[in-house]
Amino acid sequence: MSTTTLGTTAKSLVLESLHKRYESRGREPFHAVKGIDLHIEPGELVALLGPSGCGKTTTLRMIAGLETVTSGDIRIGDRSIPDLPPGKRDVGVGFESYALYPPLDVRGNLTYGLRARGVKDADTRVRAIAERLEMTDLLGLRPAGLSSGQKQRVALARALVRNPPVLLLDEPLSHLDAAQRQRVRRELKVLQREFGYTTIVVTHDQLEALSLADRLAVMDAGIIQQFGTADEIFDDPANRFVADFVGEPKINLAEGVVERTGVVRVGRDGALATASRAPAGTAVTVGVRPQDARVAVGEEPSVPGEVVVYEDLLEFGLATVRVEGLDASLVVQTPADVRWRRGDAVRLAAPPQRVYLFEPEGGARLR
Amino acid sequence: MLRERGPEVALARELTPGQKRVTPASVVADLAILAWFVFSLFPLVWMVLLALKNDADQTSTYFRFSPTTANFGTVLSQRGQDLTSVDFGQAMLTSVLNCAGAVLVSLVVGIPAAYAAGRWKFKGSEDLMFQMLSFRFAPELMVIVPLFVIYNTLGVFDTKLGMVWVLQLVTMPLVVWILRSYFQDLSPELEQAALLDGYTRRRAFLTVALPLVRPGIAAAALLAFIFAWNNYLFPLILTDSAATTVTVAVTKYLGGGGQAYYNLTAAAALLGALPPLVLALTIQRYLVRGLSFGAVKA
Numbered sequence: 240m241s242t243t244t245l246g247t248t249a250k251s252l253v254l255e256s257l258h259k260r261y262e263s264r265g266r267e268p269f270h271a272v273k274g275i276d277l278h279i280e281p282g283e284l285v286a287l288l289g290p291s292g293c294g295k296t297t298t299l300r301m302i303a304g305l306e307t308v309t310s311g312d313i314r315i316g317d318r319s320i321p322d323l324p325p326g327k328r329d330v331g332v333g334f335e336s337y338a339l340y341p342p343l344d345v346r347g348n349l350t351y352g353l354r355a356r357g358v359k360d361a362d363t364r365v366r367a368i369a370e371r372l373e374m375t376d377l378l379g380l381r382p383a384g385l386s387s388g389q390k391q392r393v394a395l396a397r398a399l400v401r402n403p404p405v406l407l408l409d410e411p412l413s414h415l416d417a418a419q420r421q422r423v424r425r426e427l428k429v430l431q432r433e434f435g436y437t438t439i440v441v442t443h444d445q446l447e448a449l450s451l452a453d454r455l456a457v458m459d460a461g462i463i464q465q466f467g468t469a470d471e472i473f474d475d476p477a478n479r480f481v482a483d484f485v486g487e488p489k490i491n492l493a494e495g496v497v498e499r500t501g502v503v504r505v506g507r508d509g510a511l512a513t514a515s516r517a518p519a520g521t522a523v524t525v526g527v528r529p530q531d532a533r534v535a536v537g538e539e540p541s542v543p544g545e546v547v548v549y550e551d552l553l554e555f556g557l558a559t560v561r562v563e564g565l566d567a568s569l570v571v572q573t574p575a576d577v578r579w580r581r582g583d584a585v586r587l588a589a590p591p592q593r594v595y596l597f598e599p600e601g602g603a604r605l606r
Numbered sequence: 607m608l609r610e611r612g613p614e615v616a617l618a619r620e621l622t623p624g625q626k627r628v629t630p631a632s633v634v635a636d637l638a639i640l641a642w643f644v645f646s647l648f649p650l651v652w653m654v655l656l657a658l659k660n661d662a663d664q665t666s667t668y669f670r671f672s673p674t675t676a677n678f679g680t681v682l683s684q685r686g687q688d689l690t691s692v693d694f695g696q697a698m699l700t701s702v703l704n705c706a707g708a709v710l711v712s713l714v715v716g717i718p719a720a721y722a723a724g725r726w727k728f729k730g731s732e733d734l735m736f737q738m739l740s741f742r743f744a745p746e747l748m749v750i751v752p753l754f755v756i757y758n759t760l761g762v763f764d765t766k767l768g769m770v771w772v773l774q775l776v777t778m779p780l781v782v783w784i785l786r787s788y789f790q791d792l793s794p795e796l797e798q799a800a801l802l803d804g805y806t807r808r809r810a811f812l813t814v815a816l817p818l819v820r821p822g823i824a825a826a827a828l829l830a831f832i833f834a835w836n837n838y839l840f841p842l843i844l845t846d847s848a849a850t851t852v853t854v855a856v857t858k859y860l861g862g863g864g865q866a867y868y869n870l871t872a873a874a875a876l877l878g879a880l881p882p883l884v885l886a887l888t889i890q891r892y893l894v895r896g897l898s899f900g901a902v903k904a
Contacts (some may be wrong), residue, residue: 332798332802338799339799344816355804355805401803
């Protein structure tokens with residue numbers, strides 16, 4: 240194993256009430272990051288997941304030192320880094336555009352950073368990382384001659400060759416096609432485990448986040464909406480945004496009123512049992528995931544409707560159900576062995592702990 | 607390079623058969639282009655012919671004459687100097703030094719300026735850029751009188767230093783505006799990667815950004831040189847004999863009050879056009895890209 244040259248001691252990465260505010264004369268100040276607290280364990284891979292403009296890339300750039308920190312602290316291990324220049328922070332960054340130096344060949348790209356630091360065994364290190372990433376044949380090529388998958392690999396190698404305890408990756412898979420994406424995703428995961436870097440991956444793609452990350456931080460509007468494992472976020476969303484943003488197909492959201500504690504009215508004649516303790520009379524937004532909706536059995540509260548579209552997607556089916564008194568149709572994911580038909584009358588229900596209630600305004604979860 | 611050109615070549619081959627089709631419209635268009643070429647090139651042709659004429663033929667308008675190359679020799683010799691009191695060879699050299707100096711100053715100051723203006727929006731950055739462009743709005747005639755007074759007061763009248771100083775007013779805006787668009791086309795992530803690799807901002811600029819805009823620098827420098835070379839008013843008013851340039855020297859053959867030597871004027875003008883022409887041909891490749899303002903692809 241070449242871990243002697245490549246190994247590193249993982250360090251924790253802590254963000255503490257981190258703020259970024261852009262102020263320029265004559266323009267509205269823009270509060271891009273509004274107080275982020277994040278404690279990432281040594282060697283952990285965390286995905287910052289959110290829509291574009293949510294502040295995830297700004298957060299990443301603050302950690303890298305490419306944006307100034309308005310207030311708050313960033314610590315790697317027990318070292319506070321906001322006042323250090325980017326090159327002294329011990330972070331490796333994989334840029335979305337790869338940002339390989341065009342005039343240098345791959346070997347030059349990899350040694351460039353080592354030379355800046357006066358590393359003595361630069362060549363050995365480059366060879367080791369190239370061997371590990373199976374790209375020794377690329378060393379003599381210029382970036383212009385590489386495919387996007389190869390560029391991504393070189394960019395990753397460049398970030399890794401310095402052996403940083405913290406690795407930041409900005410949308411690492413966004414320029415790859417579907418087949419490459421799957422392969423690189425797996426590779427990334429294996430490498431990260433092997434090298435033990437504490438890693439943040441910024442992405443807007445939930446599949447990427449779910450597959451790579453130990454824990455996910457779902458961001459919106461400059462705030463971390465929820466931080467937890469994929470299961471925690473999927474099964475127990477903190478608010479409507481998280482429920483809506485994570486999950487494919489998207490969660491069904493419908494207006495409703497709590498009839499009595501434990502039962503919520505949906506549509507004209509429907510009702511669903513819920514684990515929420517919200518009191519009777521509360522107007523709510525009801526969320527049920529397509530994966531959780533099923534055909535009601537017996538006398539349990541249910542929502543009657545009619546199948547208007549049924550899509551057979553081989554592994555499972557998707558039924559779109561129109562419900563009297565609801566603006567939006569409900570989507571139900573059906574098992575592969577059951578075929579629904581257009582026009583079928585169905586009664587839908589879901590496990591009570593999977594029927595989420597949110598405040599109609601603001602979207603906070605009502606537990 | 608070759609790889610990039612591949613598809614274009616293929617495309618041209620595909621298009622060629624189509625372009626061979628002659629329609630009335632295409633004939634008219636071709637004739638119009640031909641007419642335009644004749645019209646725009648005629649003064650040049652006339653000048654070349656004039657430069658080859660004897661003193662006896664110089665005011666004639668026929669195309670039939672016995673050509674001579676003696677005029678070029680006259681311009682560069684002592685006789686030319688006697689006729690005009692200007693050493694034309696010396697004026698050429700002065701022009702080269704003046705223009706090279708102005709371009710050099712423009713590059714040394716202008717490249718960092720263009721980089722800053724292309725990378726950062728700071729207070730007044732747009733105003734500064736606009737102000738720089740505005741040097742080129744006003745006719746030079748408007749500032750020449752105060753400049754004349756200032757130059758006399760400061761003692762830089764008729765000096766090469768004074769010419770470099772005033773010509774960089776012409777070249778600097780050009781350099782800054784062309785190079786700014788080059789720098790803007792460059793992904794800032796490249797330099798950021800260098801910062802993360804442990805380089806300082808200055809080293810990132812010098813080793814990453816600068817080599818990538820080399821074509822832009824070449825184009826901007828060349829254009830600036832040509833603009834400075836062709837400038838007439840500044841050397842006319844701000845120099846006398848010591849720092850006089852080609853553009854001014856050429857007009858001396860028209861004889862202020864004395865006899866006008868049209869053939870010598872044309873010969874001198876042709877000689878004066880040579881350096882920029884040679885320069886332009888050498889870096890033609892960059893020139894086209896420079897004029898298209900940017901388009902650096904990583």
